[in-house]
Amino acid sequence: MDQEQIWDTEAARRYDSPGTGMFAPEVLGPTVDRLAALAGDGPALEFAVGTGRVAIPLAGRGVPVTGIELSRPMIARLREKADDTTVPVVFGDMATATAPGKYALVYLVYNTIANLLTQAEQVECFRNAARHLAPGGRFVIELWVPELRRLPPGAPATVWHSEPGYIGLDTYDVLRQHVVSHHFRFAEEGREARLDRTPHRYIWPAELDLMGRLAGFELESRHADWTEAEFTAESRSHVSVYRLPTDDRRSTDLRTAGGGQADGFQASP
Template structure:
């Protein structure tokens, strides 16, 4: 049976928030952030954007700098404290709460949820509610954008429960799967120069693209586009992740 770990509010604590930002590298590398911000700015148009699980503002800060009004919803106070070192409440307002039920004031043309974060909701019902929460923030023609990885179950031979998804000097990432409950726990091993290791773990519920599309339909969305990345590469059966754009009908 898959082992359990703490929920998002415990995982994204003060220690994690302090280590989360890696300016210029990893998630914060210009080649990662620039296409993300460019695509979201285009989808927002002349309207405002709402980020679910805004975190430390990795995407929101440069998107706001592009002139897009951005509001956030976030569960972790330490993550918001890090955001506040970059942008004040007037620049990027944040409502504290979970992304499945919390409502932010204002009108939006775009809601977005990046870097696999919808999988932090550990039940199908919560994930469906996340779509419905996005829909309630949008007017006719509004868009909901999700960035999500594709489960790598094809790498699991019979009897094996884990896959290594990233390996580099000083870091090893592996996932352990519970296919019965559609759960995965990501294990992040960080090694220092002495050979000592620090382990961080986070639980997720993985979602197949087809299941994600059904969740969208239940909330009134239609799939507008799906690509393998933010730059618009074709999504194929070999793609390891996708950026999916859902849209409400133009007429309610």
């Protein structure tokens, strides 16, 4: 399943749900509050900006926001709500596309990094974030914790949500760390149902931290949600903040590493 095919015109049309779901004030409010605090006085870049769910209210808080987005229909939907001056958007993949300038904050929300289906692409996403950040800048990722403990032994699937008119089912390929989310939506009357499927590569928090290290980041904080609740073994998701060292810190680290090698190494005669 190609991501551009998944996020087509119909998906973009159905994506926004003002006031409910991920657009509910109790969900969106804390997200924007935390990102605004992390951006401070600097500009922000959103990978996979979508229809502007987060970027538009964040820009409304006075944070200059640029987006990168792979789906043209999603960009078109965003343009119905905000012009190119309010939220400039670069068309392209979040692992490779580049936006002009340097940023204080790069962020990825609502599990979007898992849309990259290989470990190599996910590592490149971290490296792309690092390329866009000024020294000391932060990369923020919101991501779910793989729920393999809920998967019965030998079973390939689990129901993760069920309510009248909707069933969410995940099928797992544990060898490749792939999961496909199946969204079944039923009409109030009749037997017809609509099925939407989205593939993901799930990432364990420790693996995510290693990706950050490979790109030059240090983990600054990890919480269970945007309100900074404690992250525990029972948390179903996390908000992780990674930070690049400042120029002064990076120079010190390099001098320390070089000095350590010189002091502890003696060449053979």
